[in-house]
Amino acid sequence: MPIAVGDRLPAATFKTMTAEGVKELSTADVFAGKKVVLFAVPGAFTPTCSRSHLPGYLANRDAILAKGVDTIAVTAVNDVFVMDAWSKANDADGKILFLADGAAAFATAVGLTLDLTAAGMGVRSQRWSMLVDDGVVKEVNFEEKPGVADLTGGACMLGHL
Ligand code: BEZ
Numbered sequence: 001m002p003i004a005v006g007d008r009l010p011a012a013t014f015k016t017m018t019a020e021g022v023k024e025l026s027t028a029d030v031f032a033g034k035k036v037v038l039f040a041v042p043g044a045f046t047p048t049c050s051r052s053h054l055p056g057y058l059a060n061r062d063a064i065l066a067k068g069v070d071t072i073a074v075t076a077v078n079d080v081f082v083m084d085a086w087s088k089a090n091d092a093d094g095k096i097l098f099l100a101d102g103a104a105a106f107a108t109a110v111g112l113t114l115d116l117t118a119a120g121m122g123v124r125s126q127r128w129s130m131l132v133d134d135g136v137v138k139e140v141n142f143e144e145k146p147g148v149a150d151l152t153g154g155a156c157m158l159g160h161l
Contacts, residue, residue, distance in 0.1 A: 031132055053153060086098065128143075129153070
């Protein structure tokens with residue numbers, strides 16, 4: 001069953017790239033005591049994710065943070081090196097926290113996987129956005145149509161804060 005408003009995020013471990021190299025971050029590291037906007041994409045560098053979803057959060061970042069959000073993070077079922085390359089290609093280092101969920105453990109734990117085997121991409125994450133306060137889901141948004149990042153986008157999230 002997919003995670004819903006009022007649920008606590010399950011324990012999971014992400015990988016992220018730092019100046020010192022690859023680092024593991026637990027859900028507690030990312031979410032405990034913080035207000036976090038987290039969005040998930042089916043894949044780094046895929047068209048909608050790169051042209052619309054990530055840029056929308058970069059464009060609205062300052063306004064989202066001004067609403068009291070501590071961290072904006074993105075997760076995808078990609079390895080940490082791909083996520084790091086995607087961050088650098090979009091000048092997003094230090095602006096958005098890139099959380100690699102390489103083996104889909106987090107996407108599976110929250111019940112939000114997407115089977116893109118037919119597209120040659122294997123099991124990925126659905127496209128969604130969440131507002132998480134101290135580890136508890138306060139809002140979750142899904143897209144109604146493939147190939148768009150509107151309801152889960154940065155402008156829409158800002159409007160809800
Ligand atoms: C896209 O972001 O456009 C996309 C995502 C998954 C599969 C194909 C395209």
